[in-house]
Amino acid sequence: MADIYEQFGVRTILNAAGTLTRLSSAPVRAEVAAAMAEAAGRSVDMAALEAAASARIAAATGAQAGYVTSGAAAALLIGAAACLTGLSRTKMAGLPDAPPDKREFLVVRSQRNSYDIAVRLAGARLVEVGLPDRAAGAGVRDADAFELEDAITERTAAILYVARVGASPPLLDVTAVARKAGLPVLVDAAAELPPADNLTRFIAEGADLVAFSGGKALGGPPASGILCGRADLVMAAALQQLDLDVYDHLWRPPAGLIDRAAIGGPPRHGVGRVTKVGKEQIVGLLVALDLFLREGDGARHARWRAIVEDIAAHLEAGVAPHGIALALHGLDDTGDMPRLSLTLPPDRRGQAADLILAMEAGRPAVHVDQSAHREGVLTFKPVCLSPGDGAVVAAATLAALEATGLGDAEASA
Numbered sequence: 001m002a003d004i005y006e007q008f009g010v011r012t013i014l015n016a017a018g019t020l021t022r023l024s025s026a027p028v029r030a031e032v033a034a035a036m037a038e039a040a041g042r043s044v045d046m047a048a049l050e051a052a053a054s055a056r057i058a059a060a061t062g063a064q065a066g067y068v069t070s071g072a073a074a075a076l077l078i079g080a081a082a083c084l085t086g087l088s089r090t091k092m093a094g095l096p097d098a099p100p101d102k103r104e105f106l107v108v109r110s111q112r113n114s115y116d117i118a119v120r121l122a123g124a125r126l127v128e129v130g131l132p133d134r135a136a137g138a139g140v141r142d143a144d145a146f147e148l149e150d151a152i153t154e155r156t157a158a159i160l161y162v163a164r165v166g167a168s169p170p171l172l173d174v175t176a177v178a179r180k181a182g183l184p185v186l187v188d189a190a191a192e193l194p195p196a197d198n199l200t201r202f203i204a205e206g207a208d209l210v211a212f213s214g215g216k217a218l219g220g221p222p223a224s225g226i227l228c229g230r231a232d233l234v235m236a237a238a239l240q241q242l243d244l245d246v247y248d249h250l251w252r253p254p255a256g257l258i259d260r261a262a263i264g265g266p267p268r269h270g271v272g273r274v275t276k277v278g279k280e281q282i283v284g285l286l287v288a289l290d291l292f293l294r295e296g297d298g299a300r301h302a303r304w305r306a307i308v309e310d311i312a313a314h315l316e317a318g319v320a321p322h323g324i325a326l327a328l329h330g331l332d333d334t335g336d337m338p339r340l341s342l343t344l345p346p347d348r349r350g351q352a353a354d355l356i357l358a359m360e361a362g363r364p365a366v367h368v369d370q371s372a373h374r375e376g377v378l379t380f381k382p383v384c385l386s387p388g389d390g391a392v393v394a395a396a397t398l399a400a401l402e403a404t405g406l407g408d409a410e411a412s413a
């Protein structure tokens with residue numbers, strides 16, 4: 001019988017581009033898929049399931065509490081909502097038209113990005129701080145902690161921080177400023193795994209809430225993510241995400257996630273209700289989190305490294321005669337991701353886009369990282385590939401090189 005995608009007339013792709021949402025994120029492991037299938041066939045109380053998830057996530061992150069969301073963006077939305085409302089049911093009902101007197105989130109200007117729409121959707125208004133001289137190549141500065149401190153007003157509700165290697169100012173300096181002002185820090189760490197240490201690092205550095213993507217290297221379902229942090233804020237986020245169309249006197253939320261006495265009664269449907277998450281996503285994420293921790297950075301890095309080395313080995317003979325250079329990157333640091341770059345000869349750089357389109361139109365279709373294609377570079381990433389895929393990816397790449405007149409498939413190993 002045709003596989004499920006063939007039945008719907010859709011062909012699958014080999015994804016060497018990385019965990020892109022538009023390419024369906026990373027395929028989940030068999031154990032995750034099996035757990036999701038089993039979970040999908042049963043009924044469960046969603047709040048009870050999220051309470052169980054909270055305990056697991058707390059253990060993995062060192063946070064007081066956690067919550068499984070439909071992605072890191074969803075985690076940012078409900079995390080921002082929590083920062084805006086605290087445990088006020090009136091404020092929850094008011095979002096996204098948050099109290100106009102206290103809805104501003106400070107953010108370092110260089111950290112603005114397309115995903116911060118999630119924070120704005122909750123009702124927050126972003127106020128930019130700093131001047132990214134570094135990004136412009138005009139200087140060395142970006143933003144300093146004192147600039148954030150001086151930008152705090154009575155309208156400031158929180159600080160949004162986007163975690164990245166080299167982010168400035170360091171998170172520790174930002175949380176110190178925030179703590180002094182009594183403000184929460186919401187950290188977008190969506191793509192900061194691995195290294196696995198980052199699961200605990202941002203919490204340890206004083207973040208009040210941290211968002212991770214489940215569908216990236218963590219290996220969870222594409223529509224999954226984690227919000228973890230302070231118990232009161234996670235509770236406020238949960239209250240604005242769960243379906244709470246319930247009678248007050250019949251509401252018995254799980255104590256491990258929701259302190260009924262602290263909230264008084266159920267709020268109405270919150271702003272996070274649009275980020276509904278399925279039970280199978282929650283179960284899949286928890287199983288993936290466990291596998292991610294058990295595999296460890298070293299074994300994961302070795303598995304990924306073997307895949308890109310395999311692609312390189314199968315490409316070598318076919319590309320070398322045509323002046324196409326291969327290079328492996330990220331091999332030394334087990335917290336980094338091994339990658340293979342293919343660089344076209346200087347006079348053929350303009351054909352990188354043709355090559356990409358030929359690969360995507362090929363059989364099988366192969367997608368690569370396009371971010372350096374204007375420099376004639378295609379990058380192969382291993383996260384969404386399986387150990388056996390290297391030879392197939394290489395053969396499809398050589399066929400596309402031949403089709404675009406850049407190489408010949410015959411010389412392939």
Ligand SMILES: *Cc1c(COP(=O)(O)O)cnc(C)c1O
Pocket residue numbers: 021070071072073074113115162188189190191212213214215224225
């Ligand atoms: C991928 C990403 C997100 C969104 O993650 P999802 O899990 O797809 O919602 C948010 N912020 C950053 C910085 C990201 O890289």
